[in-house]
Amino acid sequence: SSYDQGQTWQNIQGGLPSQLYTFNVVNVNHTLLAGQWDSIYRKDSESGSWKLxxxxxxxxxxxxxxxxxxxxxxxxxxxxxxxxxxxxxx
Incomplete structure (x- = not known):
């Protein structure tokens, strides 16, 4: 992710299966959802990691x-x- 219009980037993959493709990410009321090859993952706001x-x-x-x-x-x-x-x- 980037907080400065793409000048610098942070890896936010923690918790997503690395061997699978992420096809898209959407923001729903400040909650990120990632669609992967096996299902949907939600980014936990407290831990910062992704959960199935x-x-x-x-x-x-x-x-x-x-x-x-x-x-x-x-x-x-x-x-x-x-x-x-x-x-x-x-």
């Missing part, structure tokens, strides 16, 4: 896009079950 925030979502949902409309978060994604089955046979 996927209650009610399908397991292994790759978050393709997140948008906020009138404080409603709209998520599009793709379940990875078929891809996992094709690559692992399980």
């Amino acid at each position: 925030s996927s209650t009610g979502l399908p397991e292994k949902l790759a978050i393709a896009n997140m948008q906020v409309y009138d404080n409603i978060i709209v998520v599009t994604g793709n379940e990875r079950k078929l891809r996992d089955k094709m690559t692992t046979g399980k």
Whole structure:
């Protein structure tokens, strides 16, 4: 993140799985949400680290896009079950 229009940057990845891609980040009422290859993560304001925030979502949902409309978060994604089955046979 940057607090000076991109002149300097800070790593805020603490708590996000490093082996997965982060597709997008949205700000909802001063709370950051990150859509990753496996689910959604919420940045904890007290600890500064990211926490899994996927209650009610399908397991292994790759978050393709997140948008906020009138404080409603709209998520599009793709379940990875078929891809996992094709690559692992399980």
